[in-house]
C-alpha cells in the first residue's frame with residue numbers, strides 16, 4: 120500500500136485527513152446533501168500532476184475518488200467516504216487574443232464572469248456565483264443568455280482530462296472526439312477528472328433587467344400566459360417565472376429575466392406578454408446592466424441555496440404547455456399552506472438557441488423542450504414529490520443532468536435519452552473498470 124507521507128510530500132497542494140487542522144471546513148460541500156460526509160482524505164489539487172497522483176493513490180488503496188468543483192451537486196456526488204479531489208487550487212482564468220478562454224476546472228462562476236467581463240467577454244451560463252464552472256458545463260449549463268447562445272457546454276472548445284489510470288488527455292473536435300462529445304452535458308464525474316476547459320467566449324451584452332410581481336392574482340392565467348409566450352419569445356429575451364408559497368401568505372409570483380436590448384424594444388416585446396397576463400403589481404425595468412452584474416441581482420430569488428436550509432429539488436422538462444386541469448391541480452397543491460415552510464415552482468424558458476442543435480450533436484439530449492419545471496421544497500416536505508408527480512403526467516420524461524434526482528425510475532432515459540448507448544460506449548472505452556462510479560452513473 121502506498122505510503123501516505125510519501126503521497127503528501129509528492130503534492131503541490133495540501134492534504135487533509137480527519138483530525139488535521141482545517142479538515143472540518145474543507146470536507147463539507149457547499150450543497151446541503153452530504154454535509155456530514157467524512158472523506159478519508161481531501162486533496163486540494165494545485166496541479167494536473169496532483170490530480171493524477173491522487174487518482175493513482177486512490178486506485179492503489181482501493182479508495183473511491185471524486186472530484187469537487189463548487190460542491191453544489193443536488194445528489195451529493197462530489198462527496199465520498201474515500202478521497203475528495205478539491206479542485207479549488209486549479210482556478211486560473213485566461214482569455215487569449217482569439218477570445219478563447221482557458222478556465223481552471225476549480226473556478227466558480229462569479230470569478231469566471233468577472234474575469235471575462237474585464238475583457239468585454241462572457242459565457243452563456245448559470246446564475247449562482249459559487250457554482251463550479253466544470254460541474255455546470257459537464258451537465259449542460261442553462262442561463263439567461265442561453266436562448267441566444269445555447270448551453271455553456273455548446274461553447275466548449277476543448278478540455279484536459281485525467282483518466283482513471285492517471286494518464287492525461289487533451290480532447291477537442293479532432294483529438295479524442297468521443298470523450299469531447301461526452302463532456303457536453305451528460306453530467307460531471309463520469310469519465311475522468313477535468314483539469315481545465317477551453318471556451319469560445321461571446322461578447323458581454325448590456326442588458327435590460329426585468330422583474331415583475333403578482334400577489335393574490337389569477338395564477339393559472341399567469342402561468343398559461345407565460346407558457347404561451349416565454350419559450351417562444353425572441354432569442355434576446357429570457358424570462359422565467361417563480362411561484363412561492365409560505366405558510367400564512369398568499370402565493371407570490373415573480374417574473375424575472377433579461378433582454379439583451381435597450382429599454383424601448385424590451386417594452387415592446389413585453390407588451391405581447393402583458394396583453395395575455397393579469398396586470399402585475401410592479402413591473403420594473405432597469406437598463407444598462409452588464410450581464411455579469413445582472414446575475415447577482417437575482418440571488419434572492421434562488422431558494423436552492425439558502426444557507427442552513429436542506430432542500431429537495433425535483434424537476435422535468437416539458438415539450439408542451441401544461442393542460443388547464445394539471446395546472447389547476449399543481450396550483451392547488453402549492454397553495455395548500457402546509458407547515459413545513461417555503462415551496463417554490465420555477466418555470467425556466469428553453470427554446471431559442473438551445474433547440475437549434477440536433478439531439479445527438481452533443482451529449483445533452485434535450486433539444487426539443489419548451490421549458491423546465493423545478494419543484495423546490497424543504498427536505499422533509501412530501502409536497503415536492505407530490506407536485507412533481509402531478510406535473511409528470513404531462514412531462515416529456517426528460518430530466519436535466521445537472522439537477523440529478525435519486526428517485527427517478529428510468530434515469531438513463533430521463534437524463535440521456537437516445538444518447539445513452541453512445542455514452543455507455545465512451546464510458547467503456549475511457550473508464551472500463553468504473554473507477555468513477557455513483558448511483559445513476561453511465
Ligand SMILES: Cc1cc2nc3c(=O)[nH]c(=O)nc-3n(C[C@H](O)[C@H](O)[C@H](O)COP(=O)(O)OP(=O)(O)OC[C@H]3O[C@@H](n4cnc5c(N)ncnc54)[C@H](O)[C@@H]3O)c2cc1C
Nearest residue numbers: 188189190191192197245246247251254261307308313424
Ligand atoms: C444556487 C444554485 C444555483 C444554480 N443555478 C444554476 C443555473 O442557473 N443553471 C444551471 O444550469 N444550473 C444551475 N445550478 C445547478 C448546477 O449546475 C449543478 O448543481 C452543478 O452540477 C454544480 O456544479 P458544482 O461544480 O458546483 O458542483 P460539484 O458538486 O462540485 O460537482 C457536480 C458534479 O460534477 C463533478 N465534477 C466536479 N468537478 C469536476 C471535474 N473537475 N471533473 C469532472 N467532474 C467534476 C462532481 O464530481 C459532481 O458529480 C445551480 C445550483 C445551485 C445550488
